[in-house]
């Protein structure tokens with residue numbers, strides 16, 4: 119049998135996926151993270167495994183209607199004659215009939231025996247892995263998953279169960295990965311499609327350490343645009359697909375990328391493990407660098423001499439959380455208010471205030487809001503969430519004393535604010551930082567270690583910067599002018615040796 123002979127299996131499941139996706143209850147869908155994998159993506163996941171011809175077991179936790187199982191079985195049947203035992207775990211009983219139909223089809227298509235496990239995967243896996251139970255069950259040779267994406271409250275039942283295994287993770291998808299890793303036999307392989315967010319950032323630090331201690335990354339595939347993997351649902355996550363092996367070996371990692379699952383063109387590079395996860399990096403960031411030229415820019419930026427702290431500069435998120443300060447918000451400025459700056463006030467590297475928009479322009483200054491204010495001065499603002507149509511992920515504006523009235527100002531929480539001990543920065547340094555942050559080099563470097571669309575203050579703190587002298591030179595030349603991207607990049611290339619994007 120060839121892979122194409124088995125297309126009816128995956129096509130039938132694809133038809134089932136589309137039909138069931140339309141009938142899902144919206145609340146349950148959000149609660150259980152029900153975004154089912156389209157057939158081309160499912161087959162791509164199945165193609166990542168390095169299959170061996172011997173009887174094997176495969177686990178699909180959070181199986182939905184069984185799209186990943188079907189794609190795996192289709193490949194298995196095309197390439198292997200050995201028997202395969204499938205375990206598909208799905209919590210939502212309303213999906214069981216459809217999932218069982220997929221599993222029945224798998225059993226007819228190949229030497230497959232398939233079990234539907236109607237259980238909470240976290241409960242089932244922690245029970246199986248806990249205490250002496252582990253010895254009773256051999257692990258799985260293959261785990262394939264598109265786990266549910268949802269935050270887990272810190273006191274939740276699932277989170278307590280996970281802690282009993284020493285696993286502390288903020289999101290359900292990380293829990294599925296941590297358990298999947300532990301359920302593999304030595305030499306077993308895991309392929310998953312997940313958000314990119316675990317690759318960096320403080321929330322996932324202990325998860326990364328844990329996962330990377332169990333598994334060696336073998337291949338990582340990055341989708342270049344934000345919304346392609348699940349284009350028929352409204353998932354706006356950036357996704358990665360990866361293959362990891364339960365093995366102590368840490369060789370090279372194949373890093374690939376494509377614009378979308380349907381795209382024929384794929385970039386591909388073998389990257390030494392130490393470049394993907396730097397051995398001396400306490401954060402254990404996973405650097406995803408599918409483009410060789412981008413990798414050069416990213417490592418040039420990572421090699422810059424200066425930390426933001428050594429410049430005497432701090433980055434914090436804006437202090438005004440608007441829904442908590444509702445009663446003090448004012449649509450327009452009055453005698454009692456101070457300017458309140460939102461991302462919407464940022465425009466081409468500067469500030470445009472006040473503005474007609476849904477957002478208020480001002481905050482009432484009183485004893486209750488005093489701690490939310492900063493003295494007028496030069497600040498650099500970076501949006502925490504870039505708009506989808508924005509070319510760059512890191513978008514910076516400078517605000518100067520002449521831009522806004524009054525002695526005190528307020529910055530809303532969707533902004534990162536560069537300041538010096540809660541006061542303004544030296545004007546030329548602020549101008550230089552703004553040019554630097556708006557450069558293509560920073561954007562490329564940022565994308566290498568950040569998968570989420572969010573720009574965290576921590577990310578900005580962890581990045582490297584040009585020297586103070588270089589930033590001052592940038593600020594000097596840029597002055598008050600508004601620069602287009604080409605000019606910004608040309609200035610950076612002129613003043614920061616080794617940086618060219």
Ligand SMILES: C[S@@+](CC[C@H](N)C(=O)[O-])C[C@H]1O[C@@H](n2cnc3c(N)ncnc32)[C@H](O)[C@@H]1O
Pocket residue numbers: 150151152153154155179180181182183184185186207208209210213237238239240263264265266267
């Ligand atoms: C992102 S969907 C993916 C479904 C399927 N693997 C696919 O790729 O199409 C995640 C699935 O996990 C299920 N799920 C959510 N929480 C679960 C849990 N605690 N245990 C088992 N399944 C769960 C959801 O009902 C949903 O079907």
